[in-house]
Amino acid sequence: MYNPTVARLTYRGLLGRRRALILFVLPALLLVLSAAVRMLTGADDNTATSVLGGFALATMVPLIGVIAGTGAIGPEIDDGSVVYLLAKPVKRPTIILTKLVVAIGVTVAFSAVPTLIAGFLLNGNSQQIAVAYALAATVASVAYSAIFLLLGTVTRHAVVAGLVYALVWESLFGSLIPGARTLSVQQWSLALAEKTAGAGAVTADVSLPLGLTLLTAATVAATWFAARRLRALTLAGEE
Template sequence: MNSTIAVITFRAMLGRRRALLLLALPLMLVVMAVALRITGNDDLDVSANVLQRFGLATLLPLLALIAGTGVIGPEIDDGQIMYVLTKPIPRPVIVLTKLAVAIVLVWAFAAVPTLLSGMILSAGGTEGMGPAFTVGVLVGGVAYSAVFVALAVVSRNAVTIGLLYALVWETLLGNFAPGAKSASIQQWALSVTDTLTGATAVKSTVDLAVAVPLLVAVTVAGTLLAAVRLRSLSVASAE
């Protein structure tokens, strides 16, 4: 970790425009939970559906995409990353610092609102579903962040590719193709949630014994890929 890089990255990510993007989706989730609670439509099945469909399946990947690509992608696009690369800072340290910032942002803007929404809904006091989804968001946020940071380093079209993965592969194809559903960070995170709650409305297609190693493997692979690619950017610049 490099504190200077972390501070600069936090400042850039929490600027007015990006802060609005980071706040919009969590606010919608909390408002939805409040509305359901006020109208009495907050039974266990509805609560599970809201926390899974909007919290875990929509809010989490989109926020991770914004944070993961935002912490390093703009610097690569405008060439500012080369200023950082000229400093005597190991490339893995740069990547780990950027990844740590992305994870903190995802936890703050996705996990906290998920927990709050779960407490507002009946899920907060039933089968521990609110805290269970929060843990799922926490672990899923780490993996998503690693993937999207790696995408931002590898491709200038990281946002487009990330949207295709999150919305097409995990959401659209995942509803029709069992293979696509099982090979998704969303389902791996849902497996953790499923283990932590006894609610029958929460069901993952992947066993925990498979989901956890896959979450770890994707996180490590994404981090290593970003570090290797960042090193090649430095070499290309020197040439």
């Protein structure tokens, strides 16, 4: 179910393109911000939750997820080079699962790990806040990768669609309309942070069992659909 060659092609394609720069810029921004906040205001749990919750989990994780998830397959389908993967006796679900693993790896490395470091910079993991948000970022990375990977197989405008989802739905609607939050990867993963952190430090809109169930369901469903899409991928001639 995992093909090392597909994995190698995928991560080299992900890190070799120009948009990979964003993968480095966003976490760097978070770390610089965290260090600056700590120096200016000192260690404070409330500040830590608002930086980690407001920037890291609400903005950075979905953005990195968009880059890694759509980037793991979208460009290949766009430019037609996916032919070289598909014209091989390799099962389609294997290709999708491998690309998913790579996308998750990249998203975790560039979002969950920096979140953990930022948490330690902000308040030295007081009330387990750093670990809580890092855990939330990790499970969110899995779901985002699967959703955006599917998006990459469905539309040529996957990056735009992904950005709209990540910024408009997750960040904007999530903070304005309470109902939208129940259907947001961010809130599902926050449920895990709420459980992990000290009492009252983090609040989530959904319960932990529901959050984890929805995370799992979204990941599995998106992956299944993506494999289906790839199996029936047609390449229209250029004529």
